[in-house]
């Protein structure tokens with residue numbers, strides 16, 4: 001179920017059921033001449049939609065404008081790079097609201113630049129700061145950590161917001177990453193084929209399209225994409241509802 005579509009009573013029911021909140025986070029970044037520049041967010045949204053077909057989850061509106069560092073081009077190429085401090089403040093404010101809605105388990109899902117990059121770190125930093133700040137906001141006194149009774153009342157500190165790569169270890173292999181190459185092009189061919197134009201792969205094509213002799217943007221295919229999608233979705237379902 002999409003958070004944007006919910007009526008307040010449905011939100012209340014989801015919170016009471018302890019439904020996890022899935023938060024797609026990505027960026028606008030050039031992905032070669034053949035692929036949609038929103039790929040890294042779109043593929044997470046497609047995975048979330050498939051998870052939601054199997055188990056009860058709520059899907060938050062995506063964070064579309066994450067940091068890119070202009071590593072693969074500038075705005076004219078289709079890449080946006082926000083002010084990092086502003087992005088981090090925005091992320092923290094919205095994550096706080098998700099917690100205040102009552103969600104106890106929030107998964108931020110990322111398919112862009114890895115877990116030590118500015119995008120993932122913005123979410124991790126916000127999560128760890130909120131873990132402390134919200135306890136003080138609830139009126140607990142400074143020094144609560146040392147008080148056994150208060151600690152029990154506070155409950156688990158960490159883990160309410162879990163920032164993870166879209167491809168969990170259980171899904172790799174068969175799933176893998178790259179940039180607009182064999183894997184990402186296949187992911188999009190399997191989920192949103194109308195957003196891929198293989199015929200555009202001619203002339204001055206960027207280096208990342210041909211990183212491998214046999215497995216590259218040209219040989220990408222929906223069958224490989226589907227195998228990866230299935231593995232990624234299954235790994236997430238196993239993580240979220242292990243029973």
Ligand SMILES: [Zn+2]
Nearest residue numbers: 040179180184
């Ligand atoms: Zn990508």
